[in-house]
Amino acid sequence: MDRLSREEVLHVAYLARISLTGEEIEKFRVQLKVLMDDIDKIKSVKDYDDEMMYTPIEDNTRLREDVVGKMLSAKDATINAPKKNGSFIEVPVMINE
Amino acid sequence: MSNYIPTIGLEVHVEIKSKSKLFSDSANAYGMATNTSVNVIDLGYPGTLPTLNKEVIRQALRACKVLNCDITRKMHFDRKNYFYPDNSKNYQITQNRTPIGTNGYVEIEVDGVKKKIGISDIHIEEDTCKSAHRGSVSLLDFNRAGVPLIEIVTTPSISNGKEAMAYLTKLKEMLFYANISDCKMEEGSMRCDANVSISKTDVLGVRTETKNIGSIHNVGLAIEKEIERQEKVLETGGIIREETRRFDDKLGETILMRVKETGNDYRYFIEPDIPYLELTDEFINDSLKTLPLLPDELKKKYSEIGLSSLQIEKLINNRPSNDYFLGLLEFKTNYVTAVNLLLSDISSYLNKHNKVITDTHLSYEKLVSVVDALEKGELSNKNVKDLIDSLMERDLTLEELKKEFNIKNITDDSFIKDIITKVIENNSESVNDYKSGHDRALKYLMGQVMKETKGAVNPKKASDMLVKELNK
Numbered sequence: 001m002d003r004l005s006r007e008e009v010l011h012v013a014y015l016a017r018i019s020l021t022g023e024e025i026e027k028f029r030v031q032l033k034v035l036m037d038d039i040d041k042i043k044s045v046k047d048y049d050d051e052m053m054y055t056p057i058e059d060n061t062r063l064r065e066d067v068v069g070k071m072l073s074a075k076d077a078t079i080n081a082p083k084k085n086g087s088f089i090e091v092p093v094m095i096n097e
Numbered sequence: 098m099s100n101y102i103p104t105i106g107l108e109v110h111v112e113i114k115s116k117s118k119l120f121s122d123s124a125n126a127y128g129m130a131t132n133t134s135v136n137v138i139d140l141g142y143p144g145t146l147p148t149l150n151k152e153v154i155r156q157a158l159r160a161c162k163v164l165n166c167d168i169t170r171k172m173h174f175d176r177k178n179y180f181y182p183d184n185s186k187n188y189q190i191t192q193n194r195t196p197i198g199t200n201g202y203v204e205i206e207v208d209g210v211k212k213k214i215g216i217s218d219i220h221i222e223e224d225t226c227k228s229a230h231r232g233s234v235s236l237l238d239f240n241r242a243g244v245p246l247i248e249i250v251t252t253p254s255i256s257n258g259k260e261a262m263a264y265l266t267k268l269k270e271m272l273f274y275a276n277i278s279d280c281k282m283e284e285g286s287m288r289c290d291a292n293v294s295i296s297k298t299d300v301l302g303v304r305t306e307t308k309n310i311g312s313i314h315n316v317g318l319a320i321e322k323e324i325e326r327q328e329k330v331l332e333t334g335g336i337i338r339e340e341t342r343r344f345d346d347k348l349g350e351t352i353l354m355r356v357k358e359t360g361n362d363y364r365y366f367i368e369p370d371i372p373y374l375e376l377t378d379e380f381i382n383d384s385l386k387t388l389p390l391l392p393d394e395l396k397k398k399y400s401e402i403g404l405s406s407l408q409i410e411k412l413i414n415n416r417p418s419n420d421y422f423l424g425l426l427e428f429k430t431n432y433v434t435a436v437n438l439l440l441s442d443i444s445s446y447l448n449k450h451n452k453v454i455t456d457t458h459l460s461y462e463k464l465v466s467v468v469d470a471l472e473k474g475e476l477s478n479k480n481v482k483d484l485i486d487s488l489m490e491r492d493l494t495l496e497e498l499k500k501e502f503n504i505k506n507i508t509d510d511s512f513i514k515d516i517i518t519k520v521i522e523n524n525s526e527s528v529n530d531y532k533s534g535h536d537r538a539l540k541y542l543m544g545q546v547m548k549e550t551k552g553a554v555n556p557k558k559a560s561d562m563l564v565k566e567l568n569k
Contacts, residue, residue, distance in 0.1 A: 066152035069122030
């Protein structure tokens with residue numbers, strides 16, 4: 001099959017919390033299938049997981065000493081937030097998801 | 098209805114004590130002003146890279162040791178992908194496939210029966226930011242984002258609420274004593290989710306997850322209520338759905354939060370921004386050598402030096418007094434008397450003045466001199482009560498304080514005997530009562546002796562002599 005099912009595309013869209021038009025769904029059915037095939041190729045590499053080959057560096061262990069560094073002020077920490085409430089960042093409530 | 102067998106597993110999140118966060122060097126501190134213990138890594142800014150905190154790995158290794166787990170030597174971190182405002186990266190860095198500890202256990206005792214609760218794994222992960230829900234909006238404070246956590250997952254080996262409570266109490270005690278976490282459920286530094294299913298056969302039933310239960314007592318209650326609920330549903334022909342619930346302690350029941358969809362779709366993959374971690378023997382041994390004595394070891398040690406089980410329990414529940422007492426063991430003195438003092442007059446003083454013992458002038462030498470004086474009868478319990486503020490607050494020896502307070506205790510046996518003879522002569526009715534088996538009369542007579550001596554004799558010594566005289 002050269003494309004994903006409509007349900008598969010809608011599932012991916014749900015995970016990303018985006019809504020798609022009918023036209024977009026059809027477009028992604030083809031495009032995502034190409035992507036999936038490429039991922040399958042990577043997965044087929046032998047021992048990909050077992051030997052932790054995800055990094056090219058040898059002697060990987062890098063640990064940071066437990067020392068506190070510079071921190072932001074509440075003003076700077078919230079400077080890019082679309083909405084603020086005092087020092088808090090305000091977002092739409094998502095309690096019952 | 099009761100022939101269902103419950104199967105329970107607990108997932109406990111514990112915040113690790115460290116100076117800085119798991120992947121960033123902002124402070125891991127509770128109670129700071131909103132969004133001030135934060136940097137660009139905690140906020141998930143694009144282009145920032147996480148760096149792994151050495152002390153957190155050491156703490157997690159200590160937790161593995163304390164909980165009898167096998168240690169994973171080579172591990173990586175994983176991304177758990179989900180959309181939710183409590184995590185601005187849209188993924189949490191955790192350990193899905195190579196948890197640092199596996200295959201451990203905690204031994205509990207319920208109603209005199211010992212049982213091992215299996216631990217399937219301990220993994221390290223970052224905490225999310227704290228969200229407070231206000232009507233149609235949520236307010237986010239990122240101070241907690243990136244705080245190091247370990248998640249301790251049991252096997253489904255717990256059979257009821259009582260066992261769950263015993264397990265959590267033991268877990269809390271051990272992690273607290275090992276200085277891994279302060280384990281304060283009320284401040285959220287220890288949080289518990291309970292997975293519960295019931296079945297009449299060997300095939301496990303469908304499980305529900307009750308999240309974020311606020312106290313050990315409520316975990317026990319929530320489990321019992323959830324078992325009852327599931328039994329009712331099944332007995333009336335219903336089915337149990339895989340769902341997330343919460344415990345409402347006012348209603349005393351679990352409430353549905355959400356039905357799980359087609360299982361969690363977190364699309365875990367290896368975190369590419371953190372190189373894999375390979376632990377050497379040297380690093381592991383170095384991390385474990387600072388582990389202090391744990392409650393089970395303390396209980397054994399204290400019982401060997403003659404402390405009662407009540408004293409042991411009280412001492413272990415009072416961490417600062419316990420730590421101080423461990424130092425006292427370097428000195429030779431009567432430890433039972435010393436513990437009595439620590440748990441009575443000294444504790445009262447510390448509670449009243451909201452102090453810890455190390456902030457006072459009560460050196461070990463001074464405490465030993467007080468204990469020895471009590472033993473020799475040179476000081477009475479009443480004297481200690483009179484002196485306690487000065488003993489704790491002033492840099493003076495016991496001898497200097499006795500002089501200042503004009504405490505000249507009566508250790509002269511013949512003088513005590515004269516007083517006792519006088520008391521016996523003046524209270525013939527009570528003496529007769531005592532002789533006819535009324536123990537309360539002895540207390541009255543002792544009171545008279547103490548009154549005559551203005552509390553300046555050792556009560557034990559005087560009591561022994563009084564009984565001897567009465568029995569003549």
